[in-house]
Amino acid sequence: xxxxxxxxxxxxSTLYRRWPSKVELAVHxxxxxxxxxxxxxxxxxxxxxxxxxGEAARLLRDPSTGGAYAALLAxxxxxxxxxxxxVRESLSTRLHALVATSVxxxxxxxxxxxxxxxxxxxxxxxxxxxxxxxxxxxxPDEAFVDGLIALLADVAYARLRREQREQRx
Numbered sequence: 001x002x003x004x005x006x007x008x009x010x011x012x013s014t015l016y017r018r019w020p021s022k023v024e025l026a027v028h029x030x031x032x033x034x035x036x037x038x039x040x041x042x043x044x045x046x047x048x049x050x051x052x053x054g055e056a057a058r059l060l061r062d063p064s065t066g067g068a069y070a071a072l073l074a075x076x077x078x079x080x081x082x083x084x085x086x087v088r089e090s091l092s093t094r095l096h097a098l099v100a101t102s103v104x105x106x107x108x109x110x111x112x113x114x115x116x117x118x119x120x121x122x123x124x125x126x127x128x129x130x131x132x133x134x135x136x137x138x139x140p141d142e143a144f145v146d147g148l149i150a151l152l153a154d155v156a157y158a159r160l161r162r163e164q165r166e167q168r169x
Contacts, residue, residue, distance in 0.1 A: 023075055027086050030068050033059055034094040045106035046149050052098035053126055054145045060134035061141070070135050092127070099123035116160065125152070 002012060019025040037055045042048050060066040072091070076084035096119075103119050106112045129148055133140040 031090045039101045048102035050149050057130050057140035095127045096123040
C-alpha cells in the first residue's frame with residue numbers, strides 16, 4: 001500500500017478509506033484493467049468472441065495482470081466466502097460479460113437462437129479455458145484463442161445439425 005500511495009501522491013490512509021485491504025485494492029486494479037476491453041461488433045459470434053477473449057488473453061499474458069489475477073484466485077481458494085465472493089462479483093462477471101455481449105449480438109443478428117445456448121456455461125468454458133491456459137502455461141496466445149473459438153463453433157454446428165435431424169425424424 002505504501003508504494004501505491006507514494007506513486008499516487010496520497011497518504012496511505014486515503015487508500016485505506018477506499019480499499020480496506022491490499023486484496024480489495026488488487027481486485028479493483030485488475031477489474032479496472034479488464035474494464036478497458038472494448039467489445040466492438042465484428043459481424044459474427046466467432047469474430048466478436050475472438051476479439052474480446054483475445055484481448056482478455058493478452059491482458060492475462062502480461063505478467064503484472066496475470067500475476068495479480070493468479071494471486072487473487074489463490075486467495076479466493078483460501079477465503080471463498082470473503083475474497084472469493086469479491087473476485088467472482090468483480091472479475092468473473094466482467095469476463096463473462098465479454099461472452100454474453102458477443103452472444104447477445106449474435107442473437108440480434110439472427111446467427112443463433114436464444115434457446116440454442118447456455119450463456120453462463122459457454123462463458124465458463126471460454127473464460128475457464130483461457131484462465132487455465134494463462135495460469136498453467138502463461139501462453140493463451142492468438143492461436144489458442146482461435147483454436148478454442150473454432151472448437152466451440154464446431155460443437156455448436158454439430159449440435160444444430162443434431163437438433164435439425166431430430167426435428168425431421
